[in-house]
Each structure stands twice: as structure tokens, then as C-alpha cells.
Amino acid sequence: MSSPVDAKLRVAIIGSGPAGSYAAGHLLRHTATELHVDLYERLPTPWGLVRAGVAPDHPKIKSVTNLYERTAEHPRLRLFANVEFGRHVTLADLRRHYHAIVYAVGTPVDRAMGIPGEDLPGSYAATDFVGWYNGHPDFRNHQFDLSGERAVVIGAGNVALDVARMLVLTRAELAVTDIADHALEVLSNSGVREVVVVARRGPAQAAFTNPELRELGELSDADVTVDPDELRLGDGVADPNADPTALRNVEILREYSTRPLAGHTRRVALRFLLSPLALGGSGRVESVTLVRNALGLTADGSLRARATDEQLQIPAQAVFRAIGYRGTPLADVPFDAERELIANENGRVRRGEYVVGWAKRGPSGVIGTNKKDANETVGALLEDLAAGELLDPDPISDEALEQFVRERQPQLVDYGDWLAIDRRERALGEPAGRPRVKLTTVAELLDAIGWGGDD
Ligand SMILES: Cc1cc2nc3c(=O)[nH]c(=O)nc-3n(C[C@H](O)[C@H](O)[C@H](O)COP(=O)(O)OP(=O)(O)OC[C@H]3O[C@@H](n4cnc5c(N)ncnc54)[C@H](O)[C@@H]3O)c2cc1C
Structure with a gap:
């Protein structure tokens, strides 16, 4: 019999842009069952195109990240940034450890x-x-x-x-x-x-x-x-x-x-x-x-x-x-080559796997469009949860799961580490009256956490 700790219901979200962040928020607000969310992000910095797409002269639009920060501070959410799906962790790894996987990887290619x-x-x-x-x-x-x-x-x-x-x-x-x-x-x-x-x-x-x-x-x-x-x-x-x-x-x-x-x-x-x-x-x-x-x-x-x-x-x-923009296939994940998206029906990919945001519906709509979109995908996931149709992973504790990911990527950036990067960037911007001066290489970003910078 698994202990209560081992029995936690776990969801992995891949991608911390608007779609992943809204999906996390919806999952954490669900009250019938406590869900634990790990948010994987391939960059050392979260928030997807809000940081890397929205134009620099649109600071008000970027302030939507205040909302995502509140989600990220939730005790049942962990940020695993600088960890890439398909490189550091595979689909097989995640199926072994999570009840559901939500792809929120966007459509990164022109x-x-x-x-x-x-x-x-x-x-x-x-x-x-x-x-x-x-x-x-x-x-x-x-x-x-x-x-x-x-x-x-x-x-x-x-x-x-x-x-x-x-x-x-x-x-x-x-x-x-x-x-x-x-x-x-x-x-x-x-x-x-x-x-x-x-x-x-x-x-x-x-x-x-x-x-x-x-x-x-x-x-x-x-x-x-x-x-x-x-x-x-x-x-x-x-x-x-x-x-x-x-x-x-x-x-x-x-x-x-x-x-x-x-x-x-x-x-x-x-x-x-x-x-x-x-x-x-x-x-x-x-x-x-x-x-x-x-x-x-x-x-x-x-x-x-x-x-x-x-x-x-x-x-x-x-x-x-x-x-x-167009999507690119993720290793072992069904891809609709014609629509250049992750193959899905209203957010369902196949048992225990879901997709949200641009990777689900293509590169259109504003940031807020992803909120409604996340509602639909999370709704499908919760329906499947209620019907007992999620994955059946091996029980694992929070600590052992994090340890597993850290073994794959020793330079895992957690939420506290991101806050250190954020503080450094804001401090660099302050003397010039700028919101931040961005650190633009992985080495510089990791250096802000005090890791000596190693790409
Ligand atoms: C140039 C540009 C400007 C825009 N300006 C505005 C604007 O001013 N206002 C507005 O409302 N909307 C704007 N948008 C639209 C808005 O950015 C999108 O609606 C939104 O970002 C889509 O969210 P998403 O989460 O699906 O994708 P994304 O924001 O692309 O997030 C995907 C995330 O997944 C991560 N990821 C990808 N692959 C992996 C992997 N293998 N493992 C782990 N993580 C991975 C990425 O690093 C990224 O962080 C703009 C879009 C673009 C392209």
C-alpha cells in the first residue's frame, strides 16, 4: 500500500508560457482532489513569449506575469526550469511519475x-x-x-x-x-x-x-x-x-x-x-x-x-x-503534420496526455485567449480524472521526484533561483530607470543564481 505522500496526484506541465501558467492555475484551484503540479521549462527563465515575444515597449502587457507569479508561489506547484522535455526528461520518464502530462510548448518556429x-x-x-x-x-x-x-x-x-x-x-x-x-x-x-x-x-x-x-x-x-x-x-x-x-x-x-x-x-x-x-x-x-x-x-x-x-x-x-509561427514535433508525442500542432481533440492528445495554448490551436489569439483555452484542456483532464482514466504512475515522494530530475539536470532552476535572476536583472535596470536589464545567455542567467555560469 502506498503512503499518503506517495499517493499524491501529480501533473507535469511542459512549458511555462501563458498557456502552461493558466493551466497550472486552473489545476491548483480544483477543489475535489488536491493536484500537485510540476512546471517544466526549457529556459532558465519562465513565462514564455511574455518575456521573449511581447515587445519591450509594452510593459503593461508584460505585467500579466504578476498573476503567473502568484500561481508559481502556490505550495503545490514546483518550477523545474532549465529542464527540457525530450533532452533531460523523456515521455517515458514522465509517464512513470505523473498521472497526467500537459504540453504547453507553444509554436516556436517561423x-x-x-x-x-x-x-x-x-x-x-x-x-x-x-x-x-x-x-x-x-x-x-x-x-x-x-x-x-x-x-x-x-x-x-x-x-x-x-x-x-x-x-x-x-x-x-x-x-x-x-x-x-x-x-x-x-x-x-x-x-x-x-x-x-x-x-x-x-x-x-x-x-x-x-x-x-x-x-x-x-x-x-x-x-x-x-x-x-x-x-x-x-x-x-x-x-x-x-x-x-x-x-x-x-x-x-x-x-x-x-x-x-x-x-x-x-x-x-x-x-x-x-x-x-x-x-x-x-x-x-x-x-x-x-x-x-x-x-x-x-x-x-x-x-x-x-x-x-x-x-x-x-x-x-x-x-x-x-x-x-508553427509547431515542431516533441519526441514520442503525436504530431499533426498538416496543422503543424500536437495532434489533439479539444486538448486531449491520448490517455493521460493533454495540450494547451499555441501548441494546441496554433499561433493565434492574445495572451488572454490562452486562459479560456486552458479551461477547456483542464476541464478534459478533470473529467478523465473523475472517470479514472489518467495514467497509473509508480508512487514516488516529492523529494525523490525532484532528486530524479536534478540527476538529469543538476542545474535545475527552481522558483527561488528564478527570483534571484529576476532580482539581479531588476537591480541592473534600476540606475537607468529601466524595468530590468536582461541577462541573455544561459551562463549569465545561472551566474545570477551564484552558480559560476556554465552553459
Ligand atoms: C512576437 C509576439 C508578440 C506578441 N505580443 C503579444 C502582445 O503584445 N499581447 C498579447 O496579448 N499577446 C501577444 N502575443 C501572443 C502571446 O505571446 C501568445 O498568445 C502566448 O505566448 C502563447 O502562449 P503559449 O504558452 O502557448 O506559448 P509560449 O508563450 O510560446 O510558451 C511556451 C513555453 O514552452 C517552453 N518550451 C518549449 N519547448 C519545451 C520543451 N521541450 N521542454 C520544456 N519547455 C519547453 C518555451 O521555452 C516557452 O517558455 C505575441 C506573440 C508573439 C509571437
């Missing part, structure tokens, strides 16, 4: 455009750029050549707007944020004067949210322009899916199209109904060839962009593709 010239120097993935300016250790050593005057951003979502905005913010605007120091230097000395954002479809189909689009018109030293002719091109076809956000976007864009230039140093041009055909240049990006699209309704009632015969070329020295 989508390619699949056009000639995409691999030329000067062509960049927004995922890499975002990771780099946010101090994600994986992107610390990436190089971005911003010496040219024009950059093109391909994409019509908030990530495209983040990239465009980061390219035109002034040093003064950047210097008060938690942007990585290496990026602050490069962006402050950038030669970029114009950023052209290129959307495949029309203004009413753009996936921008209203505040992000509005913010673009409020920058201290950058004008925003919209070609009225391109706005009109989208007018002819009524979009059956146009929602209030899309309609408000169109209003904001109309206002931009009539706005006189304020004579700022930099400019963001929002272009519509254009698709990239090729990047050109000898040895590096020098231009982008685009084709004009026309909107048309398909047989299933959706609105498609179809290429016309009209082509144009924009000289540009840097191109950023921001056309979406």
Missing part, C-alpha cells in the same frame, strides 16, 4: 515564404528578430544588418507591426525598456528610414488589433502612410468574416491615408493586396518583387487573394517575414 532569394543575407525571420531584441538566449548571437535605408516586413498581424515599430522607435523610446542591450545598440544606430509592411489581402482582412494599429500613428519620430488607392482596392468585395475589429482597423487606416506627413525622420508605409514573389540581389537582399493581388470569393464563401499580372519591385536592404 513559417517560410517559399520564394526565390529567401535565404539571401538580409532576409530574416521575425521569430529570430523578436527573440534577439527580447534577449532569448537562443538568438543572442544572431546578426541583423540594419545599415540600409529601407526594410520590408511581410505580414499583416501584430508581429509584423511589432517588428515595424521596433525598427522605427528612437533610442530614447527604446532605452527605457527591457530590450536586450545588444539590440538597443544595433537599433539605436540603425540606418533604416522607411519600413514597408506588406499585406497579402486588403485592409479589412488584416489581423492587426486596434490598439497596435493605432499605436503606429502615435510614434515620436515616425510617420505612418497608407496609399488611398490601395484602401479603395479592398472596397469592392464585402468580407463575410469582417468583425468589429476589422471594421475599426479600416477606419484607422482611412485616417492614416488622409493624414499629412509630420516630417519625422522615419516612416512606416502600410501596403495592401501585395504578395512577395522573390527577393533579389547579388550576394545579399537588394529588392523585393511583389505581385498585385485582387480579392475574390471562393466557392466555400471565404475571401482569397488572387495574383494579377501587375508586378512591382521595391528596393530594400532587409526583409523580415512575419507570416506566422
